[in-house]
Structures are given as C-alpha cells and as structure tokens.
Amino acid sequence: MAVRYPAEIRCQKELEALQLADTYPKPQGWLLSPRMVERFILGSEEEWVTKDGEKIRIRPKYWGDRSLIQVAIATLASDRGLMLAxxxxxxxxxxxxxxSAAISGTSQLIVQGTSGTNEDQIKYTWNYAMLIAQGPSTEALVESPMMDGMKQGKLVRFEELTRCHSQIQDVMISILSEKQIAIPELNTVVNAEKGFNVIATANTADKGVNDMSAALKRRFNFVVIPVLTDLEQEMKLVEERAKEQMLSLGLEAQIPPDLVRLMTTVFQELRRGKTIDRQMQIKKPSTVLSTAELISVMSNSAILxxxxxDGSIQMKEVVRSMFGAVSKEDDTxxxxxxxxxxxVVRDREGQVWADFYQTCKEQL
Ligand SMILES: Nc1ncnc2c1ncn2[C@@H]1O[C@H](COP(=O)(O)OP(=O)(O)OP(=O)(O)O)[C@@H](O)[C@H]1O
Ligand SMILES: [Mg+2]
Structure with a gap:
C-alpha cells in the first residue's frame, strides 16, 4: 500500500461517475467537459452513479471562489498555459x-522546477550507453514528461516554475507558442496532440528568485489563488482535510469543532494583523501562516x-503544534x-479562549 496515491486513483469513483453522466461538449482531448471538471473540483451535493451502480456524492476538493476555478478551467481549454500563483x-x-487528473486522467506528468532544472529535463535526454553504441535513435531517446504529455495530448504540470533559472524558464516559450519540440539529432519534430497544455505553479513568496520574462508571462494566464478569508469556509476545509489526513493514516481521532474554530480564528487574525472584528491592530509574524499549516497543526495534534x-485532542497539543508552526522561521x-x-486572547469570553490563554501562558 502506497503512502499516497495520486488524485486520479484516490478519486477514481468520482471521476468515473462524472464521465458516465457527462453529456456536455468537451474540448478535444479532454476526458470530462469543463462543467464536470468544475463539479469535480468544487464538489456536488447531487447523487451520481458509478459504473457499479453505487450512488456517491462528489466531495469538494477546493474551497474557494467558483469564478476563479472557471477561469482556470477555461484557460486550459485555450492555447495559453495556466499559471497558478x-x-x-x-x-x-x-x-x-x-x-490534471480530471481533464487528462493523470496528474503524474510533472516537471519539478528547482535551481538545478536543466533544458534536458524539460525537453528530452538520451540513454547514453545506447547513444554511444548506436548513435542517436528513437530507442535511445529519453522523453521528458513534457514531451510525453505532448505526444499523448495531456496536461503537464510544471511545479515551481520560478525556481528555475530564467534561461531555463524560457525553454517554455517555444513549447507554449509552437506547441512542439524539435529533435535536431533525429531530424524530427514532436508536435503536441490536442489536449496538451501546461499548468504551472509559482509561489509569490519566492518572487524575485528568478523572475519570469515578459515573453513567457504572455504565454500564461495568471490565476492568483488567494488565502481564504472566510472564517466558516476555512474552518470547514480544515476539519475535512484534517479528517481525511487522519483516515489516510488509518487513525480516527475526533477533531473538536470548537478547537478548529479557535485555531482558525487565531491563524486568520495573525495572518491579517487585525482581529476578526477589525477593532484592533496586532503585529504579524514573519512566517506565512497558511491554511496548509493550519491543517497540519490540527492533524499533528490529532496524531499526538x-x-x-487519550485520543481526543487537548489544548496543550494544539498549542504545542501551533508554536512549532509559528516559530519555524524565526524565534522572535x-x-x-x-x-x-x-x-487579544486574555479578554476574550468563553471557556475555550480561557483554556487557550492558560495553556499559552504555561508554554510560552
Ligand atoms: N482553499 C483550499 N481548498 C482546499 N484545500 C486547501 C485550500 N487551501 C489549502 N488547502 C490544503 O493545503 C494543502 C497544501 O496545499 P498545496 O501543497 O497545494 O499548497 P501550494 O499552494 O502548492 O504551496 P507551495 O507554494 O508551498 O507549494 C493541501 O492539502 C490542500 O488541501
Ligand atoms: Mg506547491
């Protein structure tokens, strides 16, 4: 059993059910229509029937703005790449x-951008033993995930594009505009099939590491993924995702809703530098207190x-995990x-805030 399965395997039933029911027009090379992709991402309360006749609902994968997801999906059907920043x-x-799991049936065609990424990893390289023995041949060619995706007409993911050096990033310009990769050694060109496109991600905290050229920027549609600001939405997401993570570890801990509400409020307030009621300015920590961090605070406490x-999450575990998350970059x-x-906390009303105050005092 693998530690983690890719989305197309984890969500296989949902994808099958959506495919069965899909009667909307699909862009060429897509497994699902844009409408069904939207349902897969945002979830659907309707009942869907799988191949085996089982009735299921579509769980939400992403909590957030519907129009943002529609723009992302529409971009993938266009000739521009999608940049999630x-x-x-x-x-x-x-x-x-x-x-990529919903549209192409695989999320595994990935180029991971690092400062060590080179052109070969984006285009193609050679099996050098074969290359030396026989010279360049199709057998000796080792295709990159990018070339593979082009040939199969699938989406390719380029993670952390801005971590690559600028010259390397610019390799993507020709791939996105000509939709082909030339192999001069074999005197051929690989053309992308319909369905091919690129989803890149870039972290704005790394902005300036390696800026993207204007030419490359023009070949992507940028969709900026915001930090969730809605308290109820973030709470729901944290509860669901923490539970899912526990289940995948084979554990079944109760995650008390009042602790989730407390921690989500604390994270949102520290993140904004303001209390939720906007009455008071507070200092912001230098580290990014993301939703992902909050999910891991809750699931770490559950594991502890x-x-x-005794199996139920206590305040001291949550506070300990939270301090770890806050101080990871800077002790101050x-x-x-x-x-x-x-x-702020001292004057809040309610037992859970009083507990939180007491535990923080003990541990700080
Ligand atoms: N709005 C959201 N909807 C659903 N899940 C979310 C949301 N925000 C954060 N998460 C959760 O946060 C976790 C981490 O997300 P992910 O690794 O995709 O972040 P990222 O934006 O790629 O971060 P990085 O820039 O560090 O690579 C995931 O498990 C995801 O479920
Ligand atoms: Mg990422």
Whole structure:
C-alpha cells in the first residue's frame, strides 16, 4: 500500500461517475467537459452513479471562489498555459493535481522546477550507453514528461516554475507558442496532440528568485489563488482535510469543532494583523501562516493525542503544534504570539479562549 496515491486513483469513483453522466461538449482531448471538471473540483451535493451502480456524492476538493476555478478551467481549454500563483500553502499544487487528473486522467506528468532544472529535463535526454553504441535513435531517446504529455495530448504540470533559472524558464516559450519540440539529432519534430497544455505553479513568496520574462508571462494566464478569508469556509476545509489526513493514516481521532474554530480564528487574525472584528491592530509574524499549516497543526495534534494521549485532542497539543508552526522561521515570532495572547486572547469570553490563554501562558 502506497503512502499516497495520486488524485486520479484516490478519486477514481468520482471521476468515473462524472464521465458516465457527462453529456456536455468537451474540448478535444479532454476526458470530462469543463462543467464536470468544475463539479469535480468544487464538489456536488447531487447523487451520481458509478459504473457499479453505487450512488456517491462528489466531495469538494477546493474551497474557494467558483469564478476563479472557471477561469482556470477555461484557460486550459485555450492555447495559453495556466499559471497558478499565490502564497505558500494555498492549494496551488493540490489544484493542479486535481485539474490534471480530471481533464487528462493523470496528474503524474510533472516537471519539478528547482535551481538545478536543466533544458534536458524539460525537453528530452538520451540513454547514453545506447547513444554511444548506436548513435542517436528513437530507442535511445529519453522523453521528458513534457514531451510525453505532448505526444499523448495531456496536461503537464510544471511545479515551481520560478525556481528555475530564467534561461531555463524560457525553454517554455517555444513549447507554449509552437506547441512542439524539435529533435535536431533525429531530424524530427514532436508536435503536441490536442489536449496538451501546461499548468504551472509559482509561489509569490519566492518572487524575485528568478523572475519570469515578459515573453513567457504572455504565454500564461495568471490565476492568483488567494488565502481564504472566510472564517466558516476555512474552518470547514480544515476539519475535512484534517479528517481525511487522519483516515489516510488509518487513525480516527475526533477533531473538536470548537478547537478548529479557535485555531482558525487565531491563524486568520495573525495572518491579517487585525482581529476578526477589525477593532484592533496586532503585529504579524514573519512566517506565512497558511491554511496548509493550519491543517497540519490540527492533524499533528490529532496524531499526538492518538499515540500519547487519550485520543481526543487537548489544548496543550494544539498549542504545542501551533508554536512549532509559528516559530519555524524565526524565534522572535513567538514574541508576536505572546503579545497577541496578552492583548487579544486574555479578554476574550468563553471557556475555550480561557483554556487557550492558560495553556499559552504555561508554554510560552
Ligand atoms: N482553499 C483550499 N481548498 C482546499 N484545500 C486547501 C485550500 N487551501 C489549502 N488547502 C490544503 O493545503 C494543502 C497544501 O496545499 P498545496 O501543497 O497545494 O499548497 P501550494 O499552494 O502548492 O504551496 P507551495 O507554494 O508551498 O507549494 C493541501 O492539502 C490542500 O488541501
Ligand atoms: Mg506547491
């Protein structure tokens, strides 16, 4: 059993059911129509029937703005690439995985951008033993995921594009405009089949690491993935995702809703530098307190309580995990939390806030 399966396997039943019911027009090379892709990403309360006659609902994968998802899907049907940009932990990679699983049936054609990525990893390379023995031949050619996606007419994911050096990023210009890769050694050109496109992600916290050229920017439609600001929505998401993560670890911890509400409020307030009621300015920690971070605070606490506690999450576990998340970049961020606890938390009403205050005082 694998630690983690790709989206197309995890969500196989949902994808099958949507395909069965799909009567809308599809762009060439797509497995699902844009409308069905939208349902897959945002979820659907209707009942859908799988191949085996089982009735299921479509769970939401992404919580957020519908129109943003529609723009992303429409872009993929156009001749421009899709660039998902945003702060760390806003579900860019998660969205790119689910979009490619729904549209192409695979989320596994990935180029991971790093400062060490070279042109070969984007285009093609050679099996050097064969190359030396026989000279260039189709057998000796080792295709990149990009070339593979072109040939099969599928979506290719380019993760963290701006981590690559600018010259390397610019290799994408010709791929996105000509939709082909030339192989001069074999005197051929690989043309992209219908259905091919690129979903890139870029972290705005890394902005400036390697800026994108204007020419490349023009070949992408940028969709900026925002940090969730709606408290109820973020709470729901955190609860669902933390539960899912626990299930995948084979654990079944209860995640108390009042703790989720408390932590989500704390994260949102520290993230904005303002209290939820907008009455008070507070200092912001330098680290990014993303939704992804919040999910892992909750699931880490659940793991701690399952293995070392009585199975129900306690305040001290949550506070410990939260301090870990806050101080990972800079220890002085804990001072920011200390100030927040003294100025905001102390005066809040309710048992759970009082508990939180007490536990923070003990641990800070
Ligand atoms: N709005 C959201 N809807 C659904 N899931 C979300 C949302 N925001 C965050 N998540 C969750 O956060 C986790 C991390 O997301 P992901 O790794 O895709 O972030 P990212 O934007 O790619 O971050 P990075 O820039 O660090 O690569 C995922 O498990 C995802 O479910
Ligand atoms: Mg990512």
């Amino acid at each position: 945003g702060e760390p932990g806003t579900a860019k990679s998660w969205l790119s995985e689910h979009l 309580s399952t293995y070392f506690g 961020d804990l001072d920011v939390v200390k100030e927040y606890v003294e100025t």
